Amino acid sequence: MSEQQGPLEQNQQEKTMSFIAMVILTGFFGGILWSGLAYIAYLFNFTNIRPNIILEPWALGDWKGQWLGTIISIIMIGIISIAAALLYYAVLRRFRSMWVGIGYGIVLFGLVFFILNPIFPGIRPFAELNRNTIITSICFYVLYGVFVGYSISYEENELRIRKKQEADVVA
Structure with a gap:
């Protein structure tokens, strides 16, 4: 009783997500990761700035300063970070240097x-900001820039290499 329902598993190639989907996930995850770590830095008094700062202009009530506000703020930063990752993708993805990501973080x-x-x-x-807040914030922005920039540039380079290899095979 040998049922074969399509090609053998070993002959199937892994389906890869589109490059834009990878950029969106990288931006979202990067925003959540680095704003979450920035919140931990706030708890340890490395910075005076909480992720909740993003809710101040738009949200009313005391809830924005509590745990719910922190969670919503980190998720909102992740969503806004998607736009930053798409901007990097549109303008800087072809640069393979880590320094471009560092510069991008400093610009942000x-x-x-x-x-x-x-x-x-x-x-x-x-x-008026204290030195610890400035240094910690610059470091988090630089780390975010390197994370997003290097992830996108690496994937762009890998895609370029794959296309070149496919073109060489066809030719």
Whole structure:
């Protein structure tokens, strides 16, 4: 009783997700990972900025400062991070250097702390922030930039190599 329901398992190739889907997942996971770690840094007094800061301009009530607000904030940062990952994909994905990701993280830090600062009343002006908060925040933004940037650039390079190998096989 040998039933064969299609090609043998060993002959099937693993289905890969689309590149854009990988970028979206990388952005979402990166936002959740690094904002979650930033919250832990806040708990250990490395920074005075909580992830809940993202809710201040839009949400009313005390709940935003409690555990529910923290969870929702981290998820919202993950969703916003998708846009940052898509921006990296659109503009910088062809660069294979870690330094590009570091630069991207620094640019994001500057965007949040200098340009978007007035939107978030819980973040004091840059000159009034203490040294630990500045250093910790820069480090998290740089780590986020490297995480997202290197993941996307690596996948872009692997895709380029696969296409070249397929073209060489056909030719």
